[in-house]
Amino acid sequence: MISLLKAFLVGGILCVIGQILIDKTKLTSGRILVIYVCAGCILGALGIYKPLKEFGGAGATVPLTGFGYLLAEGVMKEVDSSGFWGIFTGGLKAASGGITAAVVFAFLVALVTNPKEK
Amino acid sequence: MDTSNRAKQEYDQMVKKASPNSPIFTNCVKAFFSGGLICGFGQLLLDYFSKTNSEDDAALMLSVTLIAISAVLTGFGLYEKMGKQCGAGTIVPITGFANSVVSPAIEFKKEGLIFGTGAKMFILAGPVIVYGTLTSMIVGIIYYFIGR
Amino acid sequence: MGAKKIGKQTVRLNEGVRIMSVASTVSKKESEGPLGKYFDKIIEDSMFGEKSWELAESHFIRENMELVVQKAGLKMKDMDYLLCGDLLNQCTASTFGTVDFQIPFFGLYGACSTMGESMSLGAMLIDGGFANYTLVGASSHFCGAEKQFRAPLSLGNQRPPTATWTVTGDGAAVLAKKGNFPCIMEITTGKIVDMGITDANNMGAAMAPAAVDVLVNHFKDTGRTPQDYDVIATGDLGEVGRSLVVALMKKEGYTMDGRYTDCGIEIFDKNAQDTHSGGSGCACSAVTFCAYFYPKLMNGEIGRMLFIPTGALHSPTSSQQGQNIPGIAHAVVIEGCGEKEARK
Known part of the structure; x- marks a missing residue:
């Protein structure tokens, strides 16, 4: 139960930061996502995101910063295990599940649905 | 019409005054609760998946499940309705990433499965993958040379 | 000339x-x-x-x-x-x-x-x-x-x-050419006006200066004032754009009173229909004129109106390349059937 609350809190705060960015800077959602991934990746590399993840659980991994963190963790792990060439494979390897899922489900949904009016 | 730089600056001030601002406080409250709920739901799933799987596998299952749910909601036009209310609360979570892949895939279906759905799928999410990959490479390079 | x-x-x-x-x-x-x-x-x-x-x-x-x-x-x-x-x-x-x-x-x-x-x-x-x-x-x-x-x-x-x-x-x-119908009398063709607006979510602000430019030049050319018209209707400026037109016209020395409206404000109920600043698009001024103003010109309720469709001349490409959103507006004077006698 406490883990649920922590996830709620951390996830909620990360979303509020995004909302402030949208309303104050007129950034579009696409730009917000880019900023979040890059920020998560950098914070992950600096070792700042890990404690947040340990505290917030899904609250830190579900927001797109978590995706960036995954990229940073993945590349560092791969460099540890396979050396220099891990730089090329580590990031996307860690993110491959999410990207594949997005592509597959997007394709399937697009096959069976049509554009709708708002 | 005076289009000098001074007039433009003056007009810019007039526009700022005339344009209502987004209700940022209400938006933030909505984003907090909706984003928090999605993450809380994620935590429930994560706890469930973790019972019988390794940490990495459970995390992957969580991502895939949330992406699938978001894809279906987008297909029914429901994610858009949530997004209107929740703002960043439904943009920032991975479900928002999935929504940004699924929505152009549907919208550009009429231009064909190859150059419509196939090509346009990443008009919004493409930059996320591009800059995510670039950042991870830089992290990898720095880590390889000085981090270890 | x-x-x-x-x-x-x-x-x-x-x-x-x-x-x-x-x-x-x-x-x-x-x-x-x-x-x-x-x-x-x-x-x-x-x-x-x-x-x-x-x-x-x-x-x-x-x-x-x-x-x-x-x-x-x-x-x-x-x-x-x-x-x-x-x-x-x-x-x-x-x-x-x-x-x-x-x-x-x-x-x-x-x-x-x-x-x-x-x-x-x-x-x-x-x-x-x-x-x-x-x-x-x-x-x-x-x-x-x-x-x-x-x-x-x-x-x-x-x-x-x-x-919008x-x-x-x-x-x-x-x-x-002929017939007992509402009548186009004068036309003031607008110039492209760029006041440095870049926000694609604020079209009213991008187009308002063009509307003001054509209004001012129309009044100068014809020697008329806003009060010579029963209705002045811009195309799709919405609430934000309308208020900017009123403010800019005031600076130019013209009073835009209750006779000035905007088709984008008329066509939707912004609270009930969640359309924010108002309606927009080519059809906004076109259908509002045809459905709402034309019958009033026909039955003489409107003697003379100034119809000013407004446009924002940008493309997704120009916006992504960081260009401003220039505006354009064209004014058309239409006289109702009530004055046909005077016109013979």
Whole structure:
């Protein structure tokens, strides 16, 4: 139960930061996502995101910063295990599940649905 | 019409005054609760998946499940309705990433499965993958040379 | 200077050009707005039974143009010229909507000011003696415009309070030389005005200076004031743009009082329909004029009106390259039937 609350809190705060960015800077959602991934990746590399993840659980991994963190963790792990060439494979390897899922489900949904009016 | 730089600056001030601002406080409250709920739901799933799987596998299952749910909601036009209310609360979570892949895939279906759905799928999410990959490479390079 | 030109930007037509008939076809959302009961045709399904939004828009154009010609009691082959435009790339909605008509065609792009542009040119063609009848119009489609200019429809993003809602539909008119109909008397063609606005979610602010520019020049050229008109209606500035026009005109020394309205404000109920600043798109001014103002000109309720469709001349490419959003507006003076005696 406490883990649920922590996830709620951390996830909620990360979303509020995004909302402030949208309303104050007129950034579009696409730009917000880019900023979040890059920020998560950098914070992950600096070792700042890990404690947040340990505290917030899904609250830190579900927001797109978590995706960036995954990229940073993945590349560092791969460099540890396979050396220099891990730089090329580590990031996307860690993110491959999410990207594949997005592509597959997007394709399937697009096959069976049509554009709708708002 | 005076289009000098001074007039433009003056007009810019007039526009700022005339344009209502987004209700940022209400938006933030909505984003907090909706984003928090999605993450809380994620935590429930994560706890469930973790019972019988390794940490990495459970995390992957969580991502895939949330992406699938978001894809279906987008297909029914429901994610858009949530997004209107929740703002960043439904943009920032991975479900928002999935929504940004699924929505152009549907919208550009009429231009064909190859150059419509196939090509346009990443008009919004493409930059996320591009800059995510670039950042991870830089992290990898720095880590390889000085981090270890 | 041309014999019919008065002042810098205005022309005065010899005997005026008659607006013989008008027609408006809109979709569900427009029909639920305050003007719902005035439209000729309402198509509940905004896809109009077609495969894509783009084809749906063409369908709106085709049906509405056929209707307006029929309402004039004429045949399509009686039309000497067709002038119309839309918002889609290369005006393809107009192309595919009118290809079957087989009338000489001028495709127009004036963004949302297209109705003003087509009425101006259509009237000039008749006044110049080049045509007996011209068919003019403009169209837009919410979904097609969102897809091309903003984001996929199912993307979950928020529209800021300054955003406007593109009207789905087509407005068209048959212009003629003679007859007891509302009459186009003067035309003031607008210039492109760029006041440095870059926010694509604040079109009212981008277009308001162009409307003010054409208003001021119209008043200078004709020696009139806003008070010489019963109604002054801009195209799709919305609440934000209207308030900016009032403020800018005040600085120029003109009072824009209650007789000044905006078609984008008239067409939707912004609170009930969640359209934020108001309606927009080529169809906004076109269908509002045809459905709402024309009957009032016809029955003499409006003696003289100044109709000013407004447009934002940008493309997704120009916006992504960081260019400003320049505006344009065209003013058309239309006199109601009540004054036909004075005009003989």
